[in-house]
Amino acid sequence: MRLGLQLGYWGAAPPADAPALVAAAESAGFDGVFAAESWGSDAFTPLAWWGSATSRVRLGTSVAQLSARSPAACAMHALTLDHLSGGRHVLGLGVSGPQVVEGWYGAPFGKPLARTREYVDVVRQVLAREAPVRNDGPHYPLPATGPGALGLGKALRPITHPLRADLPIWLGAEGPRNVAQTAEIADGWIAVYFSPRAAPLYQQWLADGFARPGARRDRAGFEVAATCQVVVTDDPAAAKGQVKPSLALYIGGMGATRMNFHADLFRRMGYAAAVEEITAHFQAGRRAEAVAAVPDELVDDVAIIGDREQVRAGVRAWRRAGVDVLLVGCRDVAQLHAVADAVLGADDEPLPSK
Structure with missing residues (x-):
């Protein structure tokens, strides 16, 4: 098992301890x-700022939102960071959700699968630098067409030669069709929430994508990175209590009531009743009740919490379920070292067959 430090996104201010972490x-x-x-x-x-003090670790976005920048602009970010880091960038992309896309970026959310496919294709054209970049699709036409376009656009190749044409692109995906498309067109899958218990479900979704004509990779060349709260502790009940507020937020508040991909995922895991209760409390402003409605079993499904040996056993279970990289958040350096000791020390059995 490999580890990725998940810095996440900032709250009201930059995290002061990020350089030390x-x-x-x-x-x-x-x-x-x-x-x-x-x-x-x-x-x-x-990644550019804090990553400049590193020399070995990969520097990845988990995730960069498609609607935040055009695919050509995203490719510019990626090739720039890849050069500055000496070929250590991983471009993780995701569609986000309708509330953010339409409310913050002012862009339509419709057709997320088609938009993702077009977006990735344009990014790959830029990185390949084999010909001027063109796209005839409806979402990101290059050169621009339609109302307001002057018809003077010129197809261009990037001035800067990308360091790697095969810079890895990972996609954040939660639903069956999205995960299958990820297996078809990407180099890795970022699972926002993962449960070893549901691994057969994920494996089937991935297999559907790998089986498609023209699929980019097979499972052996594909990376599965799963977000996971890993806590080494002698008080697992208290640690679970600290994880529940985030779960309640994502289940009940990180998405529209009619379209919340996180809630849908937990419904597929068998927590439909809990999802409805959490959502009802959250939407009514009863945050404490929403947190209290998160079952311990749900936390156990998507996190690894316990003493060192329990964490090591949990890591082995996630490896057997097909996870290659655990993306973990650590509140301080001491916790980071405890996680590293438990997780990286758990590799004392053969890797599962992919």
Whole structure:
């Protein structure tokens, strides 16, 4: 199992301890450092700023939102960061949700699968630099067409030669069709929430994508990165209590009532009744009740919490379920070292067959 430090997106201010966490992650043997964005801080700048003090770890977006920038602009960010880091960038992309896309970016959310496919194709054209970039699709036409276009656009190749044409692109995906398309067109899957118990479901979705004509990779060349709260503790009940507020927020508040991909995922895991209760409380402003409605079993499904040996056993279970990289958030350097000791020390059995 490999580890990625998930810095996430910022709250009201930049996290003061991020430089120390990034340095500790590199020295402790983490595989990568990842940053996210929502509707505040962006995903690329923290990687360039704090990543400049590193020399080994991969620097990934987990995730950069499609609607935040055009695919050509995103490719510019990616090729720039890849050059500056000496080929250590991982471009993680995701569609976000309708509330953010339409409310913050002022863009339509419709056709997320088709938009993702077009977006990735344009990014790959830029990185390949084999010909001027063109796209005839309806979402990101290049050169521009339609109302307001002057018809003077010129198809261009990037001035800067990308360091790697095969810079890895990972996609954040939750639903069956989205995960299948990820397996078809991407180099890796970022699972926002993952449960070993539901692994057969995910494996079927991935297999559907790998089986499509022209699929980019097979499972052996594909990376599965799963967000996971890993807490080494002698008080698991207290640790679960600290995880529940975030779960309640994502289940009950990170999405429209009629379209919440996180809630849909937990329904597929068998928590439909809990999802309805959490959502009802959250939408009514009863945050404490929403948190209290998150079952311990749900936390156990998507997190690894316990003493060192329990965490090591949990890591093995996630590896057997097909996870290659755990994306973990750590509140301080001491927790980071405890996680590294438990997780990286759990690799004492053969890797599962992919």
